[in-house]
Amino acid sequence: MNPLPRIPSPRNPAPLTIADLGEQGLLQRLQPFCAPGVVGDDGAVLQPSPGQALVVTTDTLVEGVHFSATTTPPEAVGWRSAAANLSDLAAMGALPLGLTVALALPSTCSVAWLEGLYQGLAQCVGDYGTAIVGGDLCRAPHLVVSITALGEVPPPLVLKRNAAQVGDAIVVTGYHGASRAGLELLLDPDRALTGLCPPSPQQRDQWIRAHQYPRPRLDWVPWLRSALAQGQSASASRSFAAMDSSDGLADAVLQLCRASGVGAHLVQADLPLPPGLASWQGLATALDWTLYGGEDFELVLCLPETVLAGLEAASGAGVPAFGLRRVGTIVAGSQVTLHGSDPQEPGRVLSLDRGFQHFSELF
Amino acid sequence: MNPLPRIPSPRNPAPLTIADLGEQGLLQRLQPFCAPGVVGDDGAVLQPSPGQALVVTTDTLVEGVHFSATTTPPEAVGWRSAAANLSDLAAMGALPLGLTVALALPSTCSVAWLEGLYQGLAQCVGDYGTAIVGGDLCRAPHLVVSITALGEVPPPLVLKRNAAQVGDAIVVTGYHGASRAGLELLLDPDRALTGLCPPSPQQRDQWIRAHQYPRPRLDWVPWLRSALAQGQSASASRSFAAMDSSDGLADAVLQLCRASGVGAHLVQADLPLPPGLASWQGLATALDWTLYGGEDFELVLCLPETVLAGLEAASGAGVPAFGLRRVGTIVAGSQVTLHGSDPQEPGRVLSLDRGFQHFSELF
Numbered sequence: 001m002n003p004l005p006r007i008p009s010p011r012n013p014a015p016l017t018i019a020d021l022g023e024q025g026l027l028q029r030l031q032p033f034c035a036p037g038v039v040g041d042d043g044a045v046l047q048p049s050p051g052q053a054l055v056v057t058t059d060t061l062v063e064g065v066h067f068s069a070t071t072t073p074p075e076a077v078g079w080r081s082a083a084a085n086l087s088d089l090a091a092m093g094a095l096p097l098g099l100t101v102a103l104a105l106p107s108t109c110s111v112a113w114l115e116g117l118y119q120g121l122a123q124c125v126g127d128y129g130t131a132i133v134g135g136d137l138c139r140a141p142h143l144v145v146s147i148t149a150l151g152e153v154p155p156p157l158v159l160k161r162n163a164a165q166v167g168d169a170i171v172v173t174g175y176h177g178a179s180r181a182g183l184e185l186l187l188d189p190d191r192a193l194t195g196l197c198p199p200s201p202q203q204r205d206q207w208i209r210a211h212q213y214p215r216p217r218l219d220w221v222p223w224l225r226s227a228l229a230q231g232q233s234a235s236a237s238r239s240f241a242a243m244d245s246s247d248g249l250a251d252a253v254l255q256l257c258r259a260s261g262v263g264a265h266l267v268q269a270d271l272p273l274p275p276g277l278a279s280w281q282g283l284a285t286a287l288d289w290t291l292y293g294g295e296d297f298e299l300v301l302c303l304p305e306t307v308l309a310g311l312e313a314a315s316g317a318g319v320p321a322f323g324l325r326r327v328g329t330i331v332a333g334s335q336v337t338l339h340g341s342d343p344q345e346p347g348r349v350l351s352l353d354r355g356f357q358h359f360s361e362l363f
Numbered sequence: 364m365n366p367l368p369r370i371p372s373p374r375n376p377a378p379l380t381i382a383d384l385g386e387q388g389l390l391q392r393l394q395p396f397c398a399p400g401v402v403g404d405d406g407a408v409l410q411p412s413p414g415q416a417l418v419v420t421t422d423t424l425v426e427g428v429h430f431s432a433t434t435t436p437p438e439a440v441g442w443r444s445a446a447a448n449l450s451d452l453a454a455m456g457a458l459p460l461g462l463t464v465a466l467a468l469p470s471t472c473s474v475a476w477l478e479g480l481y482q483g484l485a486q487c488v489g490d491y492g493t494a495i496v497g498g499d500l501c502r503a504p505h506l507v508v509s510i511t512a513l514g515e516v517p518p519p520l521v522l523k524r525n526a527a528q529v530g531d532a533i534v535v536t537g538y539h540g541a542s543r544a545g546l547e548l549l550l551d552p553d554r555a556l557t558g559l560c561p562p563s564p565q566q567r568d569q570w571i572r573a574h575q576y577p578r579p580r581l582d583w584v585p586w587l588r589s590a591l592a593q594g595q596s597a598s599a600s601r602s603f604a605a606m607d608s609s610d611g612l613a614d615a616v617l618q619l620c621r622a623s624g625v626g627a628h629l630v631q632a633d634l635p636l637p638p639g640l641a642s643w644q645g646l647a648t649a650l651d652w653t654l655y656g657g658e659d660f661e662l663v664l665c666l667p668e669t670v671l672a673g674l675e676a677a678s679g680a681g682v683p684a685f686g687l688r689r690v691g692t693i694v695a696g697s698q699v700t701l702h703g704s705d706p707q708e709p710g711r712v713l714s715l716d717r718g719f720q721h722f723s724e725l726f
Contacts, residue, residue, distance in 0.1 A: 043454075139428055
């Protein structure tokens with residue numbers, strides 16, 4: 001009945017810390033989680049497919065900033081670290097070749113915690129058909145996990161931020177705000193019992209899972225490639241724009257518009273609110289979490305109608321329950337506006353300031 | 364007269380911190396140091412050469428562990444971070460495609476310091492014909508620089524740790540111990556005036572430069588490829604072993620031996636002591652720094668005589684002043700022993716315990 005992944009907890013007879021094991025001992029412990037032959041050379045060797053472009057993306061998680069080691073299970077920290085990077089690959093239209101893990105960690109860190117982290121990492125990369133192909137360990141006063149993911153994509157099918165064009169439909173691959181709802185429930189479990197219409201146990205678990213074990217949308221990449229290739233032959237080899245929504249849906253649309261020199265018109269009634277969120281938290285909070293919550297790791301795509309139709313056809317029977325949802329349209333100008341039911345009203349202007357910005361809002 | 368690179372100090376009219384600029388402002392400041400088009404997409408896109416294997420290597424520098432932000436100029440931190448990764452590529456026989464920089468940094472970090480860091484990074488990668496192709500910024504209580512370097516190499520010419528064979532010569536590409544001498548001089552400048560025979564100002568500057576601005580030995584890679592290809596056609600396609608000496612010369616030999624299931628016989632008189640080191644610090648300390656000092660970033664290669672001769676011929680007129688030095692021989696067994704002038708004496712057994720081990724010795 002509990003949909004959270006059940007990862008067996010690490011079995012360590014003694015409360016070993018990494019200082020007890022030393023670097024070499026630690027490397028031996030972590031070897032089973034990595035691709036064969038990873039531990040023991042200065043670098044990993046991969047063989048990219050001929051003719052493909054290589055995509056490289058890097059993402060860092062810091063204890064106390066992106067997660068709390070006391071409240072987040074290490075498996076979830078590992079899963080999320082891998083998922084965030086795989087999501088960046090998906091947002092470029094790439095499929096993964098492997099990822100490297102650079103860990104800076106305090107000597108008091110327990111080996112069980114570290115093994116849990118690697119278990120989460122290995123489970124996520126394994127679920128997406130790839131592997132940990134390299135890494136580095138060093139000591140630090142604070143836990144920092146830096147991951148670099150490598151992927152490949154046929155060069156004409158690379159998705160870029162700056163390729164949105166006026167008239168493109170803005171479509172998303174899933175609900176937004178569920179991760180934020182899950183975080184709130186983890187921070188204050190009693191909140192599940194409050195509100196006009198508290199979430200069902202199933203909703204609660206789904207939201208917590210969305211926060212702890214987000215799923216990068218690599219499932220859409222093969223369908224996207226097929227639809228984009230068709231779309232390109234029909235429209236003079238144009239490129240297409242995408243981002244993931246790791247920093248929030250509003251941030252993704254704003255970044256796409258800024259990079260492409262366009263604006264966007266979003267329709268409030270079409271926003272992908274998770275079912276049950278508005279009736280629990282009220283519409284204002286639900287909209288806020290949907291637009292600015294972040295960490296949903298869905299794709300935000302800007303596609304002409306014909307390509308969107310092709311994508312829906314390509315995904316066909318394999319399409320997940322949510323499918324694709326059109327949330328707005330790319331327009332001329334530079335403003336991103338959110339419109340209510342009255343098409344005559346000017347709409348609310350959205351700005352980046354409200355989004356997740358590491359060095360301004362958070363200090 | 365001063366051989367230290369003169370990098371102009373960043374000109375900032377106000378003592379800006381990164382919290383003042385915010386993430387987007389910071390990214391705009393750092394864009395000039397990166398390859399065009401890097402800032403602004405979820406990942407970087409590279410085009411590897413056909414038929415080459417991809418090499419990936421990751422390395423992390425932590426403030427207070429690997430450097431002190433108060434005593435190390437930011438340009439040197441940047442240079443060393445890049446150099447350490449390029450050195451790992453050289454140790455695999457690879458030439459660089461690009462590198463990514465993941466920075467976790469406190470909001471109080473000055474923009475001038477950060478720009479200095481990027482200046483050092485950009486200068487190092489530029490000197491070696493490559494570029495910063497991606498990155499990530501996030502806040503953290505402590506400064507952590509994680510770099511991932513990408514390189515490529517023809518698959519048969521990949522250098523591995525586990526390919527040393529009995530009878531191979533162990534050769535190095537430069538002096539060892541200079542970086543440690545430089546560090547000691549930086550920690551205590553007055554030490555340059557002590558000892559039986561203090562270093563000349565030129566030696567002092569060379570050692571400090573060896574510590575702050577180490578040069579990865581990518582210069583040897585083209586010559587190595589030529590000699591290895593010849594050696595392979597002569598000896599049934601065998602592979603060859605190498606490491607860099609970032610964790611010390613003794614550590615490199617021990618790791619090569621352990622991975623290859625062999626031993627080594629090192630000759631004390633052939634060890635690559637920097638000129639002037641023994642007369643300044645005495646032979647015991649000089650040997651200690653040469654074997655265990657670390658961070659010299661030279662190559663340690665295990666090559667049959669014929670390949671060594673081919674390498675010397677291939678490097679020809681282009682060979683740097685040091686050339687190659689044979690420091691010992693791969694032998695059967697598992698012990699690494701250091702031998703004095705009397706070939707009948709059993710030799711001193713070297714062990715990994717004495718080398719730089721992040722989580723044991725340092726705590």
